Amino acid sequence: MFEIFLDTETTGLSYNTGHKIVEIACIETKDLIPTGNVFHKLINPKRKVPEEAFKVHGFSDEFLKDKETFDQISEEFLSFIKDKKIIIHNASFDLGFLNGELSSINKDKLNKKFVIDSLEVARNKFPGSSNSLDALCRKFNIDLSRRSKHNALLDCELLREVYINLLDVKEPKFNLINNHLNENISEVKDYNKKIFKISEVDLKKHKDFLKSELKKNFY
16 A cells, blocks of 8 residues: 655645645655655745745745746646545645645546545544644654754655554664675565464463462453
8 A cells, every 4th residue: 555645835824815835745655664755846836925934934935936836747746646545634724725726727636535634533542632743743752853944845754753653553663684694695584473382381380370479460
């Protein structure tokens, strides 16, 4: 299963009030492990960036004026996310902008059946508490030191780490064995697993121990 962690930065809070996308970032994963495939575009919104938005993401009119427009990157974007599960934090915000931009160039809107809103997942798991991306990062001890400004690409990576924690999935570990020590090994496994069968004698000894040595068996 391939997933896409997606985030956008915009000129304001709603496409319906004339605001536009200035950044789209997508990180592709397979079973939540990054594949190395990334889609990242800065976009000329063809309008002024308000001071409030500039303070959030730091993208100025001058910086964005020579970037591609949404219609120029749309095909590449749609191809990148096609038929993949899309994970977005506060999906209604990003989908409102993405579907607004797509509709304006006569392209189909994104299908909500492919979208998972990690904010809803967090609210179900932690009802009544703050479930912003920052708050969840602090809850799960995820490093926020790089996040001086909102940045779609960084936020995608933070979201991936948050989502793994929300699902109680352990982060995959790298195989740290040096390759040059394994040149003659056809396959190196990331772990060793041995299953031991406990004998009837050992089971009886364990039961006798619980009865005789523990005042109350909590197990």
